[in-house]
Structure formats: structure tokens, C-alpha cells
Amino acid sequence: MTRDANPVPAASAPVVDRARTVDLVLAFVVTFAPPVALVLGLGLWYTGALVPGPTEFVIVFCMHALTILGVELGYHRLLSHRSYRAHRWIKIALVSLGSMAFQGPVIWWVSIHRKHHRFPDKVGDPHSMYVHGRSGEWTAQGAVHAHMGWLWSRGSIGKGGFTELAGDLYKDKDLFWIHMHYLYLMLATFIVPALIGGLVYQTWQGALSCLLWGGFVRIFLSNHLTFWCINSVLHGVGRRAYDTDDHSTNLAILSLFTWGQGWHNNHHAYPAAAVMSHRRWELDPGAWVLFLLSRVRLVDRIIVVPTDLASRSFKPVKTSVEGQPVRPMPLPSAKESP
Numbered sequence: 001m002t003r004d005a006n007p008v009p010a011a012s013a014p015v016v017d018r019a020r021t022v023d024l025v026l027a028f029v030v031t032f033a034p035p036v037a038l039v040l041g042l043g044l045w046y047t048g049a050l051v052p053g054p055t056e057f058v059i060v061f062c063m064h065a066l067t068i069l070g071v072e073l074g075y076h077r078l079l080s081h082r083s084y085r086a087h088r089w090i091k092i093a094l095v096s097l098g099s100m101a102f103q104g105p106v107i108w109w110v111s112i113h114r115k116h117h118r119f120p121d122k123v124g125d126p127h128s129m130y131v132h133g134r135s136g137e138w139t140a141q142g143a144v145h146a147h148m149g150w151l152w153s154r155g156s157i158g159k160g161g162f163t164e165l166a167g168d169l170y171k172d173k174d175l176f177w178i179h180m181h182y183l184y185l186m187l188a189t190f191i192v193p194a195l196i197g198g199l200v201y202q203t204w205q206g207a208l209s210c211l212l213w214g215g216f217v218r219i220f221l222s223n224h225l226t227f228w229c230i231n232s233v234l235h236g237v238g239r240r241a242y243d244t245d246d247h248s249t250n251l252a253i254l255s256l257f258t259w260g261q262g263w264h265n266n267h268h269a270y271p272a273a274a275v276m277s278h279r280r281w282e283l284d285p286g287a288w289v290l291f292l293l294s295r296v297r298l299v300d301r302i303i304v305v306p307t308d309l310a311s312r313s314f315k316p317v318k319t320s321v322e323g324q325p326v327r328p329m330p331l332p333s334a335k336e337s338p
């Protein structure tokens, strides 16, 4: 998408140590600040000291929808899997919104996710509950690890580092810039709701209430429902439409909060497809957005799964997740047709 290339950086020991410290600080903040804020918000509501109004709930809904759209369509379908092509400004908008979801900077997120697809529920998967402790079986400790405990682990990325897993992203100057300015986008995710609250209520209490609910509580709900539930719940609870070589599942209710990623077993069967719904009744709001954008020519080359393939038994096709050319899906032969 871009012509200018950044040199792929080589990490020295102090840089690696600093990165580890930053990882731990962010893990601490994202683990503890949102639940503390939720308890505080509920306490203030219960005592009548700070009662949230419709504005707070509209901000929670809109900011959840926009930031998770950025994660699912930007971080995930566009960059991790290259499952469609986007106009430069759509790419920038989606990745910037994704960076405001408090799920980590883009190159880190993509690296973790590509590694998950490379070793799904196997040794090397950064957040599999089945290989935590290398027991190979489900354990409660493993479930905690899959949900968010993995954020604290050393070596989630592994030997080759970011450059081996997401070297292509370093070469995109827009993505590299957004990655390096993650801190500002993280601050913006709190400043925006506080500003809206200040403007709507014209009081400091209004700004504070919107910061609490639209910032911290929204991040609590968004990250538990999307980022972490996909890694934990959607590798254990739900229906398996495809016999993939991992434990991924489909769970309709989660697709509503995740722009379609609730169809996680479908996704593991066809990682390169931009459409997560493989059957008529499966809702994938993220794909609707993509088709809408394609109508106005802001995205193209959307990789879809042939609809009639989804209803028959087949061997799942493994496709590249690292920007390599995607192998075509096998089309049903005449003999196989009903």
C-alpha cells in the first residue's frame, strides 16, 4: 500500500529490557485500572454522588463500536491476514481507532495474532489455555492465562521478535508512525469522552463521569468481551462447525460485540477470508461494513469463502497470515455438487 520503506529495526539488549518494562506497566494498567474504575463508578452511582445519564451510555456504546471496529477490520482482517485491500485513509482511520481500544500497539497486536495462527493451541501459541504449563489439557489456571494472564508472560512474541512476525508492517510508514505514537492514541481514548462530557454537561462532574464510564469502564467491557473472550471463551465454549486442528469455537452472542469475530472456528478454518459468517444465518457486521466501503471503492480485493462450501464437509485450507499471496479456496467439483 505504501511506497516508502522504514528500515526494520534490530533490538539491542537495553531496548528489549525497556520494552519488557513498558509491557509490564501496560499489563498492570489494563489489568487493574478498568475494574477499579468499574467498582468506583458503580459505588458513586449507588450512593448518588455521580449518577451516569444517557450521555455516558451513548459514549460507551459509540466508543466501543468504533474502537473495536478498528481492531477487527484494521488490526485483524486488514493487517494480520491481509484479507482485503483498503484506501490509505481507511487504513489510517481503522488502525488509529484500533489503537484507542487499549489492546496494544498495532505491530505488537499483529505479531501476537499471527503467532496464534501459526501455532493454534500448540506450544508457541502466546495465549492458549491448553498449552499453558504444557499440560496439553484444559485447566482453570490455563483459562486465566488465555483470558489475560498471558499479558504478563515473558516471551509471548518469541525468538524472531516483531521483525520475524510482522516485518511487513515496519515497511509501511503510516503504520510505523501510528505504532510509535501509541501512547498519544491511548491518552486520546480517555480525553475524547471527558471532552464530550464537559461539552454536554458543562460541568467538571460531567467530564469526570464521562471519563470514568466512557473511558475506563468502556475499556473494561470492550476488552473482556472481545480481545480476551476470543482467546479464552472462543477456544473452549461454543459450537465447532469445522474440524480444525485447534480448539476454536463459534458463539453467536459474541459476534454481536466483536463485529463478527464470534465465528472464531470459521475464522480458524479460513484465516485468510475477510468474511467470518459462512452460513446465511450467521451475522458478521464487520463484513457488512467492508461491503459498504467496497461500494464506494474505499476497499477492494475482499477475500470471501464460497458460500456453498460452508455447508459441506471439507478439509480446512490453511492460508498465509503474513501478507503472502493467498492460495485460492478449493472450489467444489461438479461431482461434489448436490
Ligand SMILES: [Zn+2]
Binding pocket: 116, 120, 230, 231, 235, 248, 264, 268
Ligand atoms: Zn483463535
Ligand SMILES: [Zn+2]
Binding pocket: 076, 080, 081, 113, 117, 267, 271
Ligand atoms: Zn485471525
